Amino acid sequence: MSHADLITLPRLLSRLPRLLVDLPGIVKGLHIGNRSRGAYPASLARCVETAARENPEGVALIQDDEQLSYAELDRWSNQLAHYLRAHGLCQGDSAALMFENRFELLAAVIACAKLGAVSALINSSQRGRVLAHSIGLAAPRMVLVGEELLEAFNEVAGDTALPDDARFYFADRPTWRDPGEAPRGWLHPAATLQDYPVEAPVLERAVRADDPCFFIYTSGTTGLPKAVVFNHGRFLKGYGAFGFAAVRLGRKDRMYVSLPFYHGTAMVVCWGSVLAGQSALIMVRKFSASRFWEEVQQHRATAFGYVGELCRYLLDQPPHPGDTNNPIRVMVGNGLRPSLWQAFKQRFAVERVIELYASSEGNVGFTNLLNLDNTVGFSPYPYAIVRYDQEHEAPLRENGCLQRVAKGETGLLLGKITDKTPFHGYTDARDTERCILRDVFEPGDAWFNTGDLMRDMGFRHAQFVDRLGDTFRWKGENVSTTQVEAVLDSIEHISETVVYGVEIAGTNGRAGMACVRLNCAAEDFDFHALLGQLRLALPAYAIPLFLRLSAQMETTGTFKHKKAPLKEQGFDPQCCSDPLYAWLPGTERYIPLTHELHAAILTGTYRY
Structure with missing residues (x-):
């Protein structure tokens, strides 16, 4: 960023x-x-x-x-x-x-x-x-x-x-x-x-x-x-x-x-x-x-x-x-x-x-009252952006309290629950209570857990980064799907991208996978050049190991990508009718992912 x-x-x-x-x-x-x-x-x-x-x-x-x-x-x-x-x-x-x-x-x-x-x-x-x-x-x-x-x-x-x-x-x-x-x-x-x-x-x-x-x-x-x-x-x-x-x-x-x-x-x-x-x-x-x-x-x-x-x-x-x-x-x-x-x-x-x-x-x-670029703007309400431990999927506490991030850093957004900023929650009281963090900065305080990662832009402005469920961990590092999507979207002939994490047997965390919509035929797309561009723009752990080429992305009624079905199907050719590609260790390009290659990856022939 x-x-x-x-x-x-x-x-x-x-x-x-x-x-x-x-x-x-x-x-x-x-x-x-x-x-x-x-x-x-x-x-x-x-x-x-x-x-x-x-x-x-x-x-x-x-x-x-x-x-x-x-x-x-x-x-x-x-x-x-x-x-x-x-x-x-x-x-x-x-x-x-x-x-x-x-x-x-x-x-x-x-x-x-x-x-x-x-x-x-x-x-x-x-x-x-x-x-x-x-x-x-x-x-x-x-x-x-x-x-x-x-x-x-x-x-x-x-x-x-x-x-x-x-x-x-x-x-x-x-x-x-x-x-x-x-x-x-x-x-x-x-x-x-x-x-x-x-x-x-x-x-x-x-x-x-x-x-x-x-x-x-x-x-x-x-x-x-x-x-x-x-x-x-x-x-x-x-x-x-x-x-x-x-x-x-x-x-x-x-x-x-x-x-x-x-x-x-x-x-x-x-x-x-x-x-x-x-x-x-x-x-x-x-x-x-x-x-x-x-x-x-x-x-x-x-x-x-x-x-x-x-x-x-x-x-x-x-x-x-x-x-x-x-x-x-x-x-x-x-x-x-x-x-x-x-x-x-x-x-x-x-x-x-x-x-x-x-x-x-x-x-x-x-x-965004001030019409500034690349920000969700200003908030007049009491909030905090706090450090978050992706590995343990919980906000970090020191001496019992949560810690605010510094300007330019990313963390979990919380909204303080007060008389002026109440949290009315859901029709189910159990769902409501799950979204409340207590004793955050002082005994007895209560904060709404938005489940969203935000970047502190300074002067009470913020930038949306990711939903917690969309950020995944691979090779001991946190991968922001939004960051990877932004890089892929900037590459010629890529019109739309959804990035998510998938499990590989025998590994820890989730490997990156990208569902991509091209504006050209797959045979006309340069998969070798793609990998080179990703290596220049992203750290190695954030580069997707698998690609899925889709003619159309599935979205909700509010134009948000549906990631859950993509995660469930993963990189299994039997579950997915779209063309799949894989980047194998030690190679320089993405290649078509066949049933045989998928089986070899699952049995550990290729060590990620």
Whole structure:
């Protein structure tokens, strides 16, 4: 990692003029977040109602040729809230929401918030046992299902224990003006919604900041998902911190969001920023790299949200003379790798990159307020980056206490658990307790273990390095998958890389393996030159011993690589249909890995 990325005082001072201009918004945003805790009356619904009151005719939502004003969205959500209450949804209940990205999903989230009910944001790609598990975690009073996910629900309907009068159907069309028809046995809210009041429902007790707003599910790439409790106060923190302090949209702005809204980046960061600016949200059903910029131009988007490998997929598209001639001035999200940062900004002429670090369950976050390169930015919350022992998979203690890293060093990120930065955890109390470290710096203190390795950049800035599960140990050394991926990604004809550790019988630790997507035929790729370049850029222990050539990488719904299946298949030709290559001890190039060669490696013929 380059020391040029570290935050120096001159680099910080160069941003001071811009910071002074933005200071009123930053102060307002932090004030909203700081007061939105405990019993303070705060609700996602109030954010919508404020926009509807102050900018009623402003465009709130856009999808394809459809759009709704803030007044129309608020009125629709009020009617849906009254309908759901009339059918048994009470304050404190939960409702499972099964929709792809469409207006009905947001209307349902608002309606639940107006009732003080919790929205369980079901991952639209889940099926079978995983889907039934996710619904069960929420213990919902009812389920709202879009036509596009009806088949998925029907497959697990018998496992949910939800009666027929707790199942509500929404046709795959603009149901606020064309309700369509419901299948036999399903309740059909859109057909009778016009009979319900357009005013907001009155509650016995106002929704408070510490009331749960929705459940967001972990991706489940390494097991069954966990349901994260996300309360109204945390939504207000995102609304304030991103909407007023960081992204700073106005009524003329339009944000293009092709991320799934069952994920916090879309639901909280992007939509929260839009609501704060009383701007328009361009809600895209599914991400398409080939249509992205065309749709940005079509809808006159001035901002967009990103996550994971989305920016890489846009860079992989063939260059176009009009790449710099687009209306985007700000992008917000997480997962823009340092190896892509400058190339993306320059090719698409983006002024501001609001990279962030946060997790659905976490109590600490960073935001790139100052538009610095290659950093997740600054955190106003109490945190620590501490030394971590990879071999024993635990933070290092000296005299009973953990030790902070020095500037430029990498360690485990912890968020201090306080009244202002609580850790609400998961629906399962055992999962919650596993993520808490106690007696960290003094007796009785408690810190949330993020499970992420971060680099201290100085001046309370940080750089994301790796998930702990992604860093592995080989030859007594720690190998950062992110570092190896960055080197491989810089090599000609390599378009995308996933690095992970695999076990070799008779050795300690895990050997490096890289799943690589080429933009040329394998026979045209120079494997000899590849090894030479890796030797120049990486220490010997970090060079992958095995390669897997894949035509397409498997990702989660939020564009993060799925490593678990790759680790399980390892370098076994019987488990993997992709071409495999190996670097044998004492040789100068990668060669095809055959069944015979695989057997020889396992029996110790080649000593690693």
